[in-house]
Amino acid sequence: MNTELLGVIATYLLTLVIAIPLGRYLAKVFAGERVWTDFLKPVEAGIFKLAGINTKEEMDWKQAMKALLTINLVWLIYGFFVLIYQDKLPLNPDGNPGMSPDLSFNTIISFVVNCNLQHYSGESGVTYLTQHFVLMFLQFVSTATGIAAAVIFFKAFRDRTTSKLGNFWDFFVKSITRLLLPLSILVGLILAFNGTPTSYDGKDQYISVQGDTVNVSRGPAAGFIAIKHLGTNGGGWFGANSTHPLENPNYLTGVVELVSQCIIPFALVITFGYFIRRRKLSWMIFGVMTIGMLLLLVPMLQSELGGNPALAKLGISQQTGAMEGKEVRFGPAISAYWSTMTTIISTGSVNNMHDSTMPMSGTWQLLGMMINSFFGGCGVGLLNYFIYLIIAVFISGLMVGRTPEFLGHKVEAREVKIAALITLLSPFLILAGTAVASYVFTAHGEAAWAVQPKSWLNNPGFHGFSEMLYEMTSSNANNGSGFEGLGDNNVFWNVSTGIVLMFGRFLPIIGPIAIAGLLGAKKYIPESEGTLKTDTLTFSLMTLAVIIVLNALSYFPALTLGPLAEYFTMLK
Amino acid sequence: MKKYILQSIRLTAVLLILLCVIYPVILAAAGRFSKGEGGGEKVISKGKVVGYALIGQSFTDPRYFWGRPSAVGYNAAGSAGSNKGPSNEDYLKQVADRIDTLQKYNPGLKKADIPADMVTASGSGLDPAISPQGAIIQIKRVASYRKLDESKVAELVAAHTSGPLWGLFGPSTVSVLQLNLALDQLSQTAANQHQ
Numbered sequence: 001m002n003t004e005l006l007g008v009i010a011t012y013l014l015t016l017v018i019a020i021p022l023g024r025y026l027a028k029v030f031a032g033e034r035v036w037t038d039f040l041k042p043v044e045a046g047i048f049k050l051a052g053i054n055t056k057e058e059m060d061w062k063q064a065m066k067a068l069l070t071i072n073l074v075w076l077i078y079g080f081f082v083l084i085y086q087d088k089l090p091l092n093p094d095g096n097p098g099m100s101p102d103l104s105f106n107t108i109i110s111f112v113v114n115c116n117l118q119h120y121s122g123e124s125g126v127t128y129l130t131q132h133f134v135l136m137f138l139q140f141v142s143t144a145t146g147i148a149a150a151v152i153f154f155k156a157f158r159d160r161t162t163s164k165l166g167n168f169w170d171f172f173v174k175s176i177t178r179l180l181l182p183l184s185i186l187v188g189l190i191l192a193f194n195g196t197p198t199s200y201d202g203k204d205q206y207i208s209v210q211g212d213t214v215n216v217s218r219g220p221a222a223g224f225i226a227i228k229h230l231g232t233n234g235g236g237w238f239g240a241n242s243t244h245p246l247e248n249p250n251y252l253t254g255v256v257e258l259v260s261q262c263i264i265p266f267a268l269v270i271t272f273g274y275f276i277r278r279r280k281l282s283w284m285i286f287g288v289m290t291i292g293m294l295l296l297l298v299p300m301l302q303s304e305l306g307g308n309p310a311l312a313k314l315g316i317s318q319q320t321g322a323m324e325g326k327e328v329r330f331g332p333a334i335s336a337y338w339s340t341m342t343t344i345i346s347t348g349s350v351n352n353m354h355d356s357t358m359p360m361s362g363t364w365q366l367l368g369m370m371i372n373s374f375f376g377g378c379g380v381g382l383l384n385y386f387i388y389l390i391i392a393v394f395i396s397g398l399m400v401g402r403t404p405e406f407l408g409h410k411v412e413a414r415e416v417k418i419a420a421l422i423t424l425l426s427p428f429l430i431l432a433g434t435a436v437a438s439y440v441f442t443a444h445g446e447a448a449w450a451v452q453p454k455s456w457l458n459n460p461g462f463h464g465f466s467e468m469l470y471e472m473t474s475s476n477a478n479n480g481s482g483f484e485g486l487g488d489n490n491v492f493w494n495v496s497t498g499i500v501l502m503f504g505r506f507l508p509i510i511g512p513i514a515i516a517g518l519l520g521a522k523k524y525i526p527e528s529e530g531t532l533k534t535d536t537l538t539f540s541l542m543t544l545a546v547i548i549v550l551n552a553l554s555y556f557p558a559l560t561l562g563p564l565a566e567y568f569t570m571l572k
Numbered sequence: 573m574k575k576y577i578l579q580s581i582r583l584t585a586v587l588l589i590l591l592c593v594i595y596p597v598i599l600a601a602a603g604r605f606s607k608g609e610g611g612g613e614k615v616i617s618k619g620k621v622v623g624y625a626l627i628g629q630s631f632t633d634p635r636y637f638w639g640r641p642s643a644v645g646y647n648a649a650g651s652a653g654s655n656k657g658p659s660n661e662d663y664l665k666q667v668a669d670r671i672d673t674l675q676k677y678n679p680g681l682k683k684a685d686i687p688a689d690m691v692t693a694s695g696s697g698l699d700p701a702i703s704p705q706g707a708i709i710q711i712k713r714v715a716s717y718r719k720l721d722e723s724k725v726a727e728l729v730a731a732h733t734s735g736p737l738w739g740l741f742g743p744s745t746v747s748v749l750q751l752n753l754a755l756d757q758l759s760q761t762a763a764n765q766h767q
Contacts, residue, residue, distance in 0.1 A: 007741035047590075051583035066573065071580035078584070123650050132592045140591050141584075169583065176587070181595065188599045192610065195626050198596075198603025199610035203649060206614075206621045208629040209752055210636070215649035216624055218612055223599045240651035243695030245626040246612060251742035307688065308658045314668055315683035316691060319705070320743060323688040324663075325653040328640070328701040331743035353653035353695045463657035485655030570659050 004320065004333035008301075011255050011337065019263045023270025029178050030151045030171060031158075031275060037178050044177055048169070058164040061517025064152045065510055067168040068145060072112055072506075075141065079108040079134045083126075091129035093202025094217070099125070100450075106494035106501075111135050113505035114142035114377055116228070116235030116348055116480035117471075117497060119489040123217040123239055128200060135235060136224045140184075143231030143264075144175035146379030149509050150268055153383060156513075156520030157276045157407050163521040179264070180230055187226035187260050195249035196222040221247060229261040232377045234348030234480040242338075242351045243327050254330050254351060258338055261347045265375040268382055278407070281535040285385060288544050292374035296364045297340040303360040304336040309570055325353030336361065343368030346377035348480025355458065355467065355483040359567035362466055362483075363559055369477035370426065370555050371547055377478060380505075383512040388550070390419040390515060392543040393534065402532055409519040422511040426476055427554035429500045433472035434558065438465065440492060451487035458485025462569065466562035471497060476504035615749060617756075623749050624648070628700035631752060634677050635717045637702075637710050639748040640689055641670060644697035654693040667691050678713045685709055701745035704733045718759050728754055 028035045048055055059067065082089070083104040087097050099107065103119055110117040111134070120126060126135065148171035155165040192198045197218045204216045221237035225247055228235055235241075242248040242257055269289065273282025307318030321332030330338075335352040342349055343365045354365055368374065373384035390406065394416045397404030404411040440447070445454030457464035467483040474481055475497040482488070488497075525531075533539060603610030613625040623629050630646040631638050639646075643654040656663035670691040675681050687705040707729045715722040732751040736742045 003736040003741055004743055007737070010741055047583070047586050050586045051579055053579050053583065067576050067580075070573070070576040071583065074577070074580045074584055121650060121652075132596055133588060136596075137588060137592050141587065169579065173583075176591070181591070184595070185598065189602055192599060192603040193606045195606070195608065195613055197608070197610060197612045198600045198606070200600065201611050204611070206623060209617070209622050209749065209756075210629070210631060210633060212630060212646075214623070214629060214647070216612065216627060217649050217651075220596050220600055222603065223596045238651050238696075240653065240696040240698070243653065244651050245628070245696060245698055245700055246624075249626050251737045255737075255741070310659055310664055311667060311688065311692075314664070314671060316671060316686045316688055317684055317705075318688040320688075320703070322658070322692075324656060324658070324692040325695045326692075327695050327699050328689050328703055328706075328743065329699075329745050334742065351695070353655055355655040355657060356653060358658055458655050459657035459660045459663075461659070463659060466657075483655070484653070485657070566657070566659055 004331045007251070007255070007334050008337045011258050011334065014255070015259050015262045015266060018259065019266035020270055022263055023267035024274055026179065026267055026271040027274035029174055030154070030271070037182070040177050044173055047173055051169070053169045055167045055170040057167055059166065059168055060163045061152065061156070061165055061513050064165055064168040065513060068149060068509070069506070072145065075112050075138060076108055079111065079138065080104050082134050083107055083130055086127045086130045089127065089129050091200070092127035093200070094124075094127075096124055096127050102491045102494040103489060106498045108134070109498045109501050110480065111138035111235065112142055113478050113501050114146060114231065114233055114380070115475065115478040115501050115505070116233045117475055117482065117501065118235055118480070119494055121239035122237050128219050131219065131224060131237065136227060139224070139227045139231050139233040139235065140176055140180055143180060143227070143233065143378045144172050146377060147175040147179070147264070147268070148172040148379070149513060150379035150382055153386070153513055153516045154272055154275045156516035160408065160524035161521065163517070165517065165520070180227060183230050183260070184223060184226040187230060187256060188222045190256050191222040191225055191253055194253045196225060196246055196253070198222045218246070225257070226260070228349060229257045229347065230264060232261055232265060232345050232347040234342065236349060242349045243353065248351060251329055254334060257349070258334070258341060261345060261349065262341055262375070264378045265345050265381050268379060269375070272382060276407070278535065284535050284537070284540040288540050289374045289385070291544060292371065292547070293340065293344055296344060296368050296374070297337065300340050300361050300364045301333065301336045303358040304332045306358075308358060322358060325356030327351065339365055340368065342481060343479060344371070344374040344376070346372060346381065346477055346479045348474065350481050353484060354470070354481055355485045359563045359570060362470070362563040363567070366470060366473055366559060366563065367551065367555070369473045369479045370430070371551050372426070372477045373547070380478070380509060384508055386512045386515070387419050387422050387508070388547050389534070389543055390415060391423060391550070392539070392546040393532065394419070395546065396532055396539065396542055400532065402530055405525065405531060406519060406534060408524045408527065409522045410525065411519065415515045415518055418511050418515050422508055423550060425503065425507055429476045429504055430469070430472045430555070431558055433475070433496060433500050434469045436496065437468045437472065437492070441468070449492060450490035453492070456487045458487070462562055462566040466566065469558055469562050472500060475500040478505050615753070617753055622753070625749070626700055628698050629749060631748060634713055636752045636755065637707055637714060637748055639702055640699050641691065641693045642697040642699070643693045646698060648698055651696045651698055653695040653697065678709060680712070681709055700747055700749060702748055704729070704744050704746055707733070707746045707751065714755065718755070720758065720762060724758065725755070728758060
């Protein structure tokens, strides 16, 4: 077995070894049971006191959503202005300029919604103050928002009939104090001792061995990179994200960053089972997600390890695989693994440039984001999966002629309508967005924007179309990776993706929580012979089939115009 | 509703202090004890800083081992990949030119021996490493330009090849900067012996 593949397997196993106990721990934390981190209680009590919050007040699903949306709005307004005026604020040793309003609009939404689509470059577009007080802050709190939303959702199914779903603030703050902050300190320290900078010093200058004068961007990056992965945020300190040698110094840090972006989404599936006392159901969900992951990972490994057929024609050796956009210290195998995880989990950080990956890899990356529920982002991945699950309950119910039920609650017209709307939302945003972009590109190439539409694309033909499709897909999935050749810092992309980002975040949170809230408040029907069981192998495969069919129907035509067309023309 | 607004603002303020002041300051304090004291590890040669250990730099002189092509010309105040798609005609021509250049400077080099990393741009544009094969194909050139024994240079390459992590995981790499500094040292020693 070669060492590169062995590295991939070891990374995956390490993820499981950490995620499974972490899931059990989180279930206890959110259920208020005794855990070893209870020594932090006074810190939390202090935070709640200063914020004027009484965590004993239970909320129903509407109140929880109001609290969630209110605090997100506060962050939007705060961050928008700080980014615009960052040049006039302290901690700007490199003298970087303030953001234009449209770029600030895009950036702030993108970080509030846990996406981290970056239309600026970390070295020149932001200051140390905004990196920390806006972007890193949002990386923590947007993740905690997602986790707290998931716990509210769990609460609806813990008791037989309930409309009290706990206190949103309580779950939100505990996600930070009991999970994100301690783990970030640990990961940040590992990065710091492997070479990632932590000091507030600005750019450095030196004369290279050959006599060139070189400037080096630096800054307190280690803490930022830790939460960027743990929170499935993905926004990089430097422009080149985790391909940058200071952001991801060596193979070990590559493994650490990979493991840290996967553990919370993996763990939360386990948490769900422990929390609602239905462990079999959560293992079934875990199984479907794992099959989905493998269905994308194995062919991606194959296409990257096979190398670029066009370069093979030039006669060079691609012993280890395709290398354009990749770093030698990682190699193609773990890069393909990273590309799979970062797209299914909605992190969006990259250790290799997706624009330069093989056409079929691009297809798998896009599909990972379109499906967006094979583990998915912190908290929200499970909510996305739940929508597919409700559709599967509905369809199976019709097939066997029984009233659809989920965990003892009747699934009726209202819930199915919400689920159907949320299912339709993604293809609408992605396809309509890409269609508008393509229209502007072809019909208004000369529009006088910061980047003229005719110069948007870094690659001609089918691949150029893929660049636009990828950008919209990434925005809707709140992923944040890109085919970075796209010239996206202009008013069209900043505003259009900003809108897609917002809908792609909040509706898929509100929808599932509304369904859960409605279901949880309904009368509990004990299981009988006539109940459609949702924790069986058959039902799990049914859910997988629903996921595959829905996504194939929605996206196959668009994929055919982009990466699939490129793949088939390269076969010639 | 008004209650939520006030709570949101107060909670945000408290968390800003915890997450944006206390947290990074803890890391900055701990980072002082790392190799580069938190500012990135510097490489010093003859008393001068000649680079950063982790950041690749441009080598174009045939007397040095070359690194990978870079989309940003190894300018470490920025970072980026080429973002060229795999079927882009201009890109394929660029790669063909790189192959020609390598063959011109390394006479007798067969195309089939050129590893992909030597003719493709890295993701960051600052890749500090090349594959062992990428160094091996340059040994002959470097030795002849420096009038050094080929076997001596080959030994140097072997000594600067890092294997997989713990011998088990990931690829082998050669740090171009470290190798070239050792090479300068070797030339120096050889020159001293001749005197």
